[in-house]
Amino acid sequence: MPATAADTLVWRMPPMDMSMPMMPGLEDAVPPALPALPDQQAMGIPVARPSEVVSLADGDTLHLEATLIRRQLGGRPFVMYGYNQQYPGPLISVTRAATVVVVFKNELEEPTTVHWHGLRLDNRFDGVAGLTQAPVAQGESFTYEVFFPDTGIYWYHPHMREDMQQDLGLYGNMLVHSEREGYYSTVNLEEVLVLDDLLIDSHGLIPWGQTSPTHALMGRFGNVMLTNGVTDYSLAAAPGTVARFYLTNVANARTFNITFGGAPIKVVASDVSKFEREVFVESVPVAPAERYVVEVHFEHPGEYAITNAVQAINHFRGEFYPHVDTLGMISVAGAPAAPDYGEDFRVPRTNTDVIADVDSVRGFFDRPPDKELSLTVRVTNLPVPIMMAMEADTLYVPPMEWNDAMPMMNWLSTGSQVTWIMRDAATGKENMDIRWDFALGDIVKVRIFNDPKSFHPMNHPIHVHGQRFLVLEMDGRRNTNLVWKDTAVLPVGSTMDLLIEMSNPGDWMAHCHIAEHLSAGMMLGFTVHRAPPSKGSSGD
Amino acid sequence: MTTFLALAILLSGAAPAGLCEAPPEYYKIDLVPTRRVPAARQATGAAHLTYTESPFGISVSPAGHYRYDVEVVVENLRPAPAGVYVAWLSTPNLKEVVRLGPLTDAIRGRTEWNKFLVIITLESSARANQSRWQGPVVMRGLSRSGLMHTMAGHGPYEQEPCTVYGYY
Ligand SMILES: [Cu+2]
Numbered sequence: 001m002p003a004t005a006a007d008t009l010v011w012r013m014p015p016m017d018m019s020m021p022m023m024p025g026l027e028d029a030v031p032p033a034l035p036a037l038p039d040q041q042a043m044g045i046p047v048a049r050p051s052e053v054v055s056l057a058d059g060d061t062l063h064l065e066a067t068l069i070r071r072q073l074g075g076r077p078f079v080m081y082g083y084n085q086q087y088p089g090p091l092i093s094v095t096r097a098a099t100v101v102v103v104f105k106n107e108l109e110e111p112t113t114v115h116w117h118g119l120r121l122d123n124r125f126d127g128v129a130g131l132t133q134a135p136v137a138q139g140e141s142f143t144y145e146v147f148f149p150d151t152g153i154y155w156y157h158p159h160m161r162e163d164m165q166q167d168l169g170l171y172g173n174m175l176v177h178s179e180r181e182g183y184y185s186t187v188n189l190e191e192v193l194v195l196d197d198l199l200i201d202s203h204g205l206i207p208w209g210q211t212s213p214t215h216a217l218m219g220r221f222g223n224v225m226l227t228n229g230v231t232d233y234s235l236a237a238a239p240g241t242v243a244r245f246y247l248t249n250v251a252n253a254r255t256f257n258i259t260f261g262g263a264p265i266k267v268v269a270s271d272v273s274k275f276e277r278e279v280f281v282e283s284v285p286v287a288p289a290e291r292y293v294v295e296v297h298f299e300h301p302g303e304y305a306i307t308n309a310v311q312a313i314n315h316f317r318g319e320f321y322p323h324v325d326t327l328g329m330i331s332v333a334g335a336p337a338a339p340d341y342g343e344d345f346r347v348p349r350t351n352t353d354v355i356a357d358v359d360s361v362r363g364f365f366d367r368p369p370d371k372e373l374s375l376t377v378r379v380t381n382l383p384v385p386i387m388m389a390m391e392a393d394t395l396y397v398p399p400m401e402w403n404d405a406m407p408m409m410n411w412l413s414t415g416s417q418v419t420w421i422m423r424d425a426a427t428g429k430e431n432m433d434i435r436w437d438f439a440l441g442d443i444v445k446v447r448i449f450n451d452p453k454s455f456h457p458m459n460h461p462i463h464v465h466g467q468r469f470l471v472l473e474m475d476g477r478r479n480t481n482l483v484w485k486d487t488a489v490l491p492v493g494s495t496m497d498l499l500i501e502m503s504n505p506g507d508w509m510a511h512c513h514i515a516e517h518l519s520a521g522m523m524l525g526f527t528v529h530r531a532p533p534s535k536g537s538s539g540d
Numbered sequence: 541m542t543t544f545l546a547l548a549i550l551l552s553g554a555a556p557a558g559l560c561e562a563p564p565e566y567y568k569i570d571l572v573p574t575r576r577v578p579a580a581r582q583a584t585g586a587a588h589l590t591y592t593e594s595p596f597g598i599s600v601s602p603a604g605h606y607r608y609d610v611e612v613v614v615e616n617l618r619p620a621p622a623g624v625y626v627a628w629l630s631t632p633n634l635k636e637v638v639r640l641g642p643l644t645d646a647i648r649g650r651t652e653w654n655k656f657l658v659i660i661t662l663e664s665s666a667r668a669n670q671s672r673w674q675g676p677v678v679m680r681g682l683s684r685s686g687l688m689h690t691m692a693g694h695g696p697y698e699q700e701p702c703t704v705y706g707y708y
Contacts, residue, residue: 021700257604267595279595283602292596310604311654316697318689320654322603389697395687399567399606400598452566474597475590483595491598493566 009037014199014206015223016407020316023408025385031214033414035207038068038079038168045070048082051172051228054090058098064089064114066158066170067107073198073224074231078205081108081168087229088194088250089156089172096151096176102144104136108165111135114144115159116174117289118271118486120466121147123506128465129160131507131525150272150468150484151178153192153246153291163220163252163515164208167198169229171250184268185344187295188241188337193306194229195249195256195286195327197222209414212519216418217377217456219253219514221404225325227306233328238337241298242345244268249286252515255400255459255489258284260296261304261330266348269293272468273484276355278348283309285400287461287489289513297345304330310402323403358470358482361443364499365472369447371436372425375490375512375522376454381417390456397452399491400459420460420512420522436526442502445472452493460517462498463487465508467528469500487513502528567608569658569681576676577620577662585614587658587681592650605652612640612647612658614679624666628659628673632686637673642666655686 011030048069054062069082083089094100106112113136115127125144126132136142148154154174158165173192178184199206199222208214215221227233237243249256259265259282267281268274271291284292298304305326312323379387386409404410424434438444450460468484474496490496511523571585589608591599599607612627625643630636632655640649643660658681661673692700 021697024697024699257600257602259602262602270595275595281595283600283604285596285598285600309602311606313688315688316691318691320685389691396684398685400600402604471597477590477593479597480593481595488597496597 009035009207011035012201012203012206014407014411015201020314023385023389026383026408026412029383029412031209031412031414032416033209033212033214036164036210037205037207038081040079040204042068042079045079046085048080048085048087051086051088051091053093055093056098056100057095059100061101061103062090062092063103063105065105065107066112069169071169073200073226081165081170083170083172086172087169089170091172091192092174094148094174094176095179096148097179099145099147102146103141104144105141106136106138109138110161110165111137112158112160112165112170113142114156116144116146116154116156117463118152118154118291119147119174120149120468120504121145123466123504123508126465126506126508127159128509131509135160148174148176151176151183152269152272153248153293155248155250155291157250161213161519163213163215163519166250166515167208167220167252171196173246173248175246184244184293185242185295185341185349187244187341189237190244190246191235192246193227193248195247195251195258196226196229197251197254198224198226200224212415213516214412214414215253215410216415216516216520217413218401218404218406218410218458219516221254222251225308225327227328233306235328235330237298237330237332238334239298239301239332240337240340240342241332242295242337242341243298244293244295247284247286247292247294249288249290251288253288253401255285255287255402255461256308257310257402258286258327259307259309261302261306263296263298263304266295266345267292268295270483271485271487273357274351274354275481275483276358277350277481279481280348287459287487287513289461289463289487290489295345297342298330298332299342301333304332306330312403313398313405315405354483357484361470361499361501364443364445367445369445369497371444371446372449373446374423374425374449374451375460376421376423376451377456378419378421379413379417379455382413386412397457397492399493400489415516415520418520420517420520422522422524424524431521431523432525434524436524438502438526438528440502440505440528440531442528444500444502446498446500447495448490448498449495450490450492457492459489459491460512460514460522461487461489462510463513464498464500464510466504466506467500467502467508469498471496472499473497504528505530567684569683571612571614571658571660571679571681573679574677577678579618579620580662580678583614583617583679585612585617585660585679587612601652605654607652608650610640610649610651610658612643612660614643614660617643617678620662623662623664623675625678626661626663626666626673628661629653630657630659631655632657632682637671639668639670641668656683657681657686
């Protein structure tokens with residue numbers, strides 16, 4: 001029987017991936033927010049199509065529209081959101097240093113913006129509602145000038161209610177090619193992989209909170225995995241293929257741990273640059289909003305499953321358990337790949353261009369931190385059984401929340417009860433009360449400590465807008481293979497030192513990229529001022 | 541002067557470089573002496589966990605286990621009249637054991653077990669091929685993950701019978 005609107009727009013306990021009895025006293029509890037969902041019965045909604053590549057040259061214009069779309073997932077129909085009626089949104093393909101114009105139109109009922117994640121573009125076009133622009137209301141437009149200063153894989157998404165808008169499908173990639181020959185190794189095939197999850201039960205999409213996100217504690221983990229927007233992603237390759245994958249995690253909260261059916265993986269690049277040195281890895285952990293570029297060698301014929309393999313936690317039983325999601329299948333068959341790049345693959349490159357680039361800031365590595373932040377959480381008015389269970393449970397909290405280990409409690413917590421906090425150690429200021437000032441060209445060391453002594457600590461992928469940074473140290477250990485990033489994940493109890501290059505003037509934000517944590521306050525502001533004219537050197 | 545130098549060497553041996561500046565307190569495993577070896581009764585120690593080097597900051601196995609470098613540091617452990625102190629890692633059920641080595645300076649090892657014990661024993665010799673300890677346990681500690689325990693029968697689940705979930 002098809003679900004009706006009345007069926008779907010009620011709170012339903014989200015499905016759980018473990019056996020866990022209902023917590024006494026919470027049998028009938030629902031989140032203290034109204035449920036919200038796009039009208040699943042809406043008429044005349046266009047059927048969405050898979051993402052298309054849009055190649056743009058410097059100065060070109062793209063028209064981008066956010067609308068309702070109709071999609072099929074696992075054979076079931078859903079009304080969701082999309083950019084240009086595609087899932088994911090169009091793949092914008094450009095050459096580094098290009099600037100393109102994106103005329104964005106919002107055809108959704110709710111206001112939205114577009115943030116160009118990872119791009120060091122003009123501050124006016126960063127897409128942060130309330131900071132760099134007003135929200136774009138239904139029927140209105142906003143014109144972005146999108147500048148691509150760095151080679152790599154980037155993504156665009158709303159910067160309002162990401163927990164709902166992004167989850168409903170508003171995301172797309174930008175693939176920035178180098179103008180230089182041989183920037184990456186030559187490979188047989190290239191593929192963009194967008195990793196996501198969606199929370200669905202037998203009635204349909206589990207509603208989102210209308211005015212405040214649900215799942216404010218751990219973020220909304222989906223139970224249906226999507227690769228490039230589908231549940232049955234597949235790829236065909238010839239034996240011997242060396243493939244380059246551009247991975248982006250667009251999930252609200254889930255960190256993936258990706259393997260390719262045991263095929264050898266070489267990690268090449270991350271958010272904003274290549275690594276100093278390519279290295280072989282056995283899996284690729286990708287936190288929300290992070291990107292990794294990896295090369296994989298499919299030497300022999302066979303079926304290779306792309307999997308997310310984690311040690312999940314069952315808090316009720318107090319146990320770890322292995323959990324594997326199959327995210328897609330790669331069929332390797334037929335005539336051997338030609339040319340054979342297998343030999344090149346086995347030799348990891350040293351990227352002297354990246355090393356030279358990092359050299360420009362190496363002199364700052366040993367300086368004391370300029371800023372120190374601690375990450376914590378404050379809760380009010382949560383149901384008593386949740387408070388009891390959480391407090392009893394925090395003897396051990398895993399460094400990373402790979403699964404929603406407390407689905408009921410998590411679902412019931414909303415942004416009105418939970419405040420996630422970034423606290424400035426020097427001033428005691430929190431979240432958007434923090435407004436740091438820097439000068440253009442400053443190299444700033446920020447030490448961030450993820451305080452385990454809080455009500456419910458969790459890992460946080462920290463994103464810095466408009467700049468690039470290096471993760472210099474984790475827990476006092478120097479990182480010996482650096483890469484420029486815009487997002488880095490900090491496990492519970494750990495400390496990381498970021499070296500941020502303040503290369504782009506304007507009013508920016510740094511925040512946790514777990515969508516619900518961002519909505520629950522976990523963000524700060526900073527301004528990069530154009531350097532005052534220096535005395536004597538430039539007055540002529 | 542000589543005394544000072546000796547002390548400095550001792551201290552540098554006891555305090556692993558790189559861990560002192562920003563110790564990941566949350567993942568420090570305290571080692572607690574048993575009463576079985578008199579020379580060890582005043583001993584204190586800890587196993588420090590840091591992620592093994594990885595391009596991703598966090599370090600996990602293909603199956604998702606955290607990969608830790610373990611560094612064992614023990615102080616005030618007087619030499620035993622006979623035998624050698626040896627450090628081990630073990631799964632909580634003692635089914636799997638890894639020998640870290642004799643306790644001379646700082647002891648380093650690696651693990652990717654979800655829950656584990658750090659054990660110091662007094663062995664008759666420093667034989668490297670020993671697969672399990674034979675001597676008395678001198679000190680032991682439990683990974684923080686080992687504190688995670690079933691909620692059945694506790695807190696809000698007080699009425700939930702443990703036995704249903706395999707606990708007795
Ligand atoms: Cu967070």
